[in-house]
Amino acid sequence: RKEVEQDPGPFNVPEGATVAFNCTYSNSASQSFFWYRQDCRKEPKLLMSVYSSGNEDGRFTAQLNRASQYISLLIRDSKLSDSATYLCVVRSYNQGGKLIFGQGTELSVKP
Amino acid sequence: DAGVTQSPTHLIKTRGQQVTLRCSPKSGHDTVSWYQQALGQGPQFIFQYYEEEERQRGNFPDRFSGHQFPNYSSELNVNALLLGDSALYLCASSYTENSGNTIYFGEGSWLTVV
Numbered sequence: 001r002k003e004v005e006q007d008p009g010p011f012n013v014p015e016g017a018t019v020a021f022n023c024t025y026s027n028s029a030s031q032s033f034f035w036y037r038q039d040c041r042k043e044p045k046l047l048m049s050v051y052s053s054g055n056e057d058g059r060f061t062a063q064l065n066r067a068s069q070y071i072s073l074l075i076r077d078s079k080l081s082d083s084a085t086y087l088c089v090v091r092s093y094n095q096g097g098k099l100i101f102g103q104g105t106e107l108s109v110k111p
Numbered sequence: 112d113a114g115v116t117q118s119p120t121h122l123i124k125t126r127g128q129q130v131t132l133r134c135s136p137k138s139g140h141d142t143v144s145w146y147q148q149a150l151g152q153g154p155q156f157i158f159q160y161y162e163e164e165e166r167q168r169g170n171f172p173d174r175f176s177g178h179q180f181p182n183y184s185s186e187l188n189v190n191a192l193l194l195g196d197s198a199l200y201l202c203a204s205s206y207t208e209n210s211g212n213t214i215y216f217g218e219g220s221w222l223t224v225v
Contacts, residue, residue: 004153008151041199041221042218042219043201043216043217043218043219044154044201044216045216046213046214087153087154096159096166096167097159097205098144098156098159098167098169099144099146099154099156099203099214100156101146101153101154101155102153103151103152103153104152104153
């Protein structure tokens with residue numbers, strides 16, 4: 001079983017749609033959680049950290065459920081520029097702080 | 112303030128050859144990690160260097176080795192290249208190992224093995 005699992009997609013949605021990505025992780029000792037965005041043939045870039053209380057950044061909302069070991073990302077009012085691969089990432093300090101990535105979920109927003 | 116820089120950006124090698132990839136961390140960062148990202152997959156941790164020592168290693172064979180220099184820059188070496196080594200190699204830097212400090216990625220080196 002992979003340490004971090006995501007639905008690979010692709011998700012094809014029209015502009016203005018709301019889309020949700022889900023992710024599960026297996027290491028209960030994981031301590032930090034993130035969503036990264038990766039554009040085609042580019043490096044991953046931090047989109048947002050994820051906190052137990054849930055957090056929002058504009059159109060993006062992230063949720064963490066430690067009991068279920070589940071992370072989500074909600075994108076509202078999708079824009080063409082949101083088209084990218086979204087990577088779910090966990091970090092465990094008992095593993096030296098390395099980042100553990102899911103395989104990514106591809107999003108394509110169409111006009 | 113320069114971010115994480117990597118070189119070369121693209122390269123093509125033949126099976127069996129050796130390759131060296133280079134990384135300069137973001138200014139003020141002392142910890143460098145390397146990741147391999149195959150097509151359609153998320154990045155996989157190779158190893159991490161701090162204070163010129165390999166501190167952690169992922170599930171990669173000994174053909175993958177590295178080095179960190181006193182100025183914190185780092186090299187990734189891959190010997191006896193296989194077709195399956197074709198991937199994007201990402202360097203990431205941060206300040207101090209095993210901390211909550213933000214990790215920054217370079218643009219990566221695209222390696223194609225033919």
